[in-house]
Amino acid sequence: xxxxxxxxxxxxxxxxxxxxxxxxxxxxxxxxxxxxxxxxxxxxxxxxxxxxxxxxxxxxxxxxxxxxxxxxxxxxxxxxxxxxxxxxxxxxxxxxxxxxxxxxxxxxxxxxxxxxxxxxxxxxxxxxxxxxxxxxxxxxxxxxxxxxxxxxxxxxxxxxxxxxxxxxxxxxxxxxxxxxxxxxxxxxxxxxxxxxxxxxxxxxxxxxxxxxxxxxxxxxxxxxxxxxxxxxxxxxxxxxxxxxxxxxxxxxxxxxxxxxxxxxxxxxxxxxxxxxxxxxxxxxxxxxxxxxxxxxxxxxxxxxxxxxxxxxxxxxxxxxxxxxxxxxxxxxxxxxxxx
Amino acid sequence: xxxxxxxxxxxxxxxxxxxxxxxxxxxxxxxxxxxxxxxxxxxxxxxxxxxxxxxxxxxxxxxxxxxxxxxxxxxxxxxxxxxxxxxxxxxxxxxxxxxxxxxxxxxxxxxxxxxxx
Numbered sequence: 001x002x003x004x005x006x007x008x009x010x011x012x013x014x015x016x017x018x019x020x021x022x023x024x025x026x027x028x029x030x031x032x033x034x035x036x037x038x039x040x041x042x043x044x045x046x047x048x049x050x051x052x053x054x055x056x057x058x059x060x061x062x063x064x065x066x067x068x069x070x071x072x073x074x075x076x077x078x079x080x081x082x083x084x085x086x087x088x089x090x091x092x093x094x095x096x097x098x099x100x101x102x103x104x105x106x107x108x109x110x111x112x113x114x115x116x117x118x119x120x121x122x123x124x125x126x127x128x129x130x131x132x133x134x135x136x137x138x139x140x141x142x143x144x145x146x147x148x149x150x151x152x153x154x155x156x157x158x159x160x161x162x163x164x165x166x167x168x169x170x171x172x173x174x175x176x177x178x179x180x181x182x183x184x185x186x187x188x189x190x191x192x193x194x195x196x197x198x199x200x201x202x203x204x205x206x207x208x209x210x211x212x213x214x215x216x217x218x219x220x221x222x223x224x225x226x227x228x229x230x231x232x233x234x235x236x237x238x239x240x241x242x243x244x245x246x247x248x249x250x251x252x253x254x255x256x257x258x259x260x261x262x263x264x265x266x267x268x269x270x271x272x273x274x275x276x277x278x279x280x281x282x283x284x285x286x287x288x289x290x291x292x293x294x295x296x297x298x299x300x301x302x303x304x305x306x307x308x309x310x311x312x313x314x315x316x317x318x319x320x321x322x323x324x325x326x327x328x329x330x331x332x333x334x335x336x337x338x339x
Numbered sequence: 340x341x342x343x344x345x346x347x348x349x350x351x352x353x354x355x356x357x358x359x360x361x362x363x364x365x366x367x368x369x370x371x372x373x374x375x376x377x378x379x380x381x382x383x384x385x386x387x388x389x390x391x392x393x394x395x396x397x398x399x400x401x402x403x404x405x406x407x408x409x410x411x412x413x414x415x416x417x418x419x420x421x422x423x424x425x426x427x428x429x430x431x432x433x434x435x436x437x438x439x440x441x442x443x444x445x446x447x448x449x450x451x452x453x454x455x456x
Contacts, residue, residue, distance in 0.1 A: 065351050069358040073445070102351050109352050112444035 053094065060098045063088065068106060071121050072114055086125045096130055100149055103127070107153055119153050128155050135161040140170045147173070151180040163195050175207055182211040187218050193226055199233035208237070209244065224250035227257060235260075236268050243272035251278045258284050263293040270299040274306050282307050289318060297325055301332045310336040341386035341456055342366040346376040346402065347418070348394050356389065356418070359445045360452070373397025377405060385413055387456055389448075392419040392426045400426055403433045414455045418443065 015023065067085050070077055089095050103122050107115060122128055131146040135158070138146065147162060165177035181192035189212065200208070212220065223245070226238035239257070242250045257269045258281075266288060273281045282303065289300045297318070304313050313332055320326040343365050347353035350371060357367040368383060370376035372395045376388075388406055392399035403415055414436040421427065421440035430438065436455050439448055 061351060065354045068351075069355055072355070073359050073362055105349060105351055106355070107442075109349070109441050109443070110355075110445065111442040112446070114445065 056092075056094055057098050060092075060095045061102060064099050064102050067125075068102075068118070068121065072117055082121070082124050089125055089127070089130075096127065099125070100127060100131075104149065104152055115154075119155060122153055123155070128157070131155075132158050132161060135165075140168070140173050144170075144172050144176050147176040147180050151176070151183045154184050156184045163192075166192060166195050167197055171201075171203075175204065178204065178208055179211055179215070182208060183215045185216065185218060188221060189216050189218065190221050190223075190226060193229060193234050196231060196234065199231050200237055201233075205233070205237045205240070209241065212241075220245055220247075222250065223247055224253040227253055232262050232265060235262075235265050239265065239268040239272050243275045246276065248276060248278075251276055251281070254278075255281055255284050258288050263291065263295050266291065266293075266296050267299045270296070270303050274299075274303040277307060279307050282312075286312070286316070289316065294322060294325055298328045301325075301328045305332045305335050308336075340364060340366050342368065342383065343387045343389060343452070344368050344370060344376060344379055344383075344385045346370045346373065346388065346390040346394065346399070348372060348391060356445070356448070359449065363449050363452075365452070371395075373399070373402040376402055380406060380410060385410075387452065388413055388415045389418050389452070390415060392417060392423055392430065398426075400429050400433070403430055403435060407434050416448075416451060416455060418448070 015026070018026075063085060067081055070081065089099060103118060106118055110118065128150075131150055134142050134146040143165065147165065150156070150162075159181075162177050162180055165173050166181075168174045168177070178192065182189040185191070190208075223238040223241040224247070226234055227250075229235050229238065235257075239254065241247075242254065251273060254269050254273060258266060260266050260269065270285050270288065273285060285300055285303045288296055291297070301313075304316075310333070313329075313336055318325075318329065320329055343360055345353055345356050345360070345367055347356060347369075348371055353369050353371065357369055360367045368379055368385070370379050374396045376390070376394075377397065379385075380388075388402075390399045390402055394402065397405075399417065399419065403417075406413060406415060415434075416437045416439060417427070417430050417435050418439045419427070419441060427438060437451050439451060
């Protein structure tokens with residue numbers, strides 16, 4: 001003990017007797033070594049935590065694997081293990097995350113009546129209720145995950161919790177709510193459009209088309225049902241979809257829409273009638289030329305180029321003061337002459 | 340009792356396939372990647388191999404090539420997603436007996452296994 005006190009006293013003496021720059025160097029070195037030590041400690045701690053979590057994950061996966069296999073494939077299935085696993089999940093949030101992840105993997109890999117059984121088990125172990133709870137009180141990013149899982153597992157018991165998400169300010173949340181409604185629909189995949197209050201962005205329109213093409217399994221909806229929607233973007237979307245899905249039966253409903261006030265809608269209607277080659281609509285399309293909006297006038301000229309003839313074009317009563325319109329007219333003239 | 344080697348990198352799916360096959364009376368050995376499967380092939384005699392295509396370290400095609408060269412009598416069923424068209428074609432060119440696309444129905448897998456064995 002005396003030796004220790006002696007050493008400390010010597011060090012103190014040395015420190016006090018040293019010039020400023022030596023004191024500074026000593027302090028800086030000590031600080032540096034302390035930081036290195038803390039950094040190493042941090043890395044070791046992170047690695048340790050990671051390995052603990054990994055070990056927990058393995059345990060949860062093993063338990064879940066046993067439960068799912070018994071539930072799906074065994075004839076001697078008993079309720080008690082499900083109840084036990086439900087209680088186990090309630091105690092740990094990591095267990096819920098891992099279990100949800102694994103249920104998704106099973107859903108991706110299996111088909112047939114196994115999917116229905118997986119869904120039942122998912123509900124039995126309380127994971128569906130957990131997701132509903134997140135939808136009520138969770139952070140928006142958690143809600144995105146919850147909606148995604150519900151759409152993947154086709155759990156559609158609580159649409160009432162997802163309708164409000166269609167009005168969300170977070171684009172991702174709104175996009176996932178749309179995905180949910182289209183993907184889980186047996187028919188009428190666009191019925192959610194009635195709940196919208198804000199216009200659909202172009203990106204959202206593309207997103208809906210993509211889900212309809214690649215995820216929705218039912219019969220394609222009749223898009224003309226949405227031609228009178230109060231939101232302009234929905235009307236535009238419906239007109240585009242009539243064109244992209246070749247719904248010729250809806251073209252009759254499109255012609256009255258040439259009297260629409262919104263130029264974007266009118267332009268889209270003309271483009272669709274042209275793309276579907278509805279020649280009998282041409283006289284109505286030509287009347288739209290009276291609209292003094294360049295966007296619509298250019299579209300009318302394009303329609304005449306595609307479905308009409310040179311005589312129709314030169315007989316038009318059109319004011320060509322606008323250089324862009326004059327250019328479109330000349331282009332149409334040139335193309336029709338070529339034909 | 341036939342012994343089947345199941346090669347699948349997702350442990351949960353591998354366990355499910357093994358569970359189902361065991362219930363049907365088969366003996367099952369699991370391998371989580373191509374290298375492990377190669378090792379198992381050298382240690383035990385198998386009557387069938389069921390393999391995924393996308394595997395770590397040594398992919399399914401390399402494994403099939405190896406198995407068809409060194410153990411030509413063992414039939415092989417590929418259990419994989421169908422969007423890897425080129426790989427599926429390669430697998431058939433190498434002489435695999437059957438292909439089941441994911442997502443799959445485990446009952447259908449059993450029927451195909453019975454047909455091949």
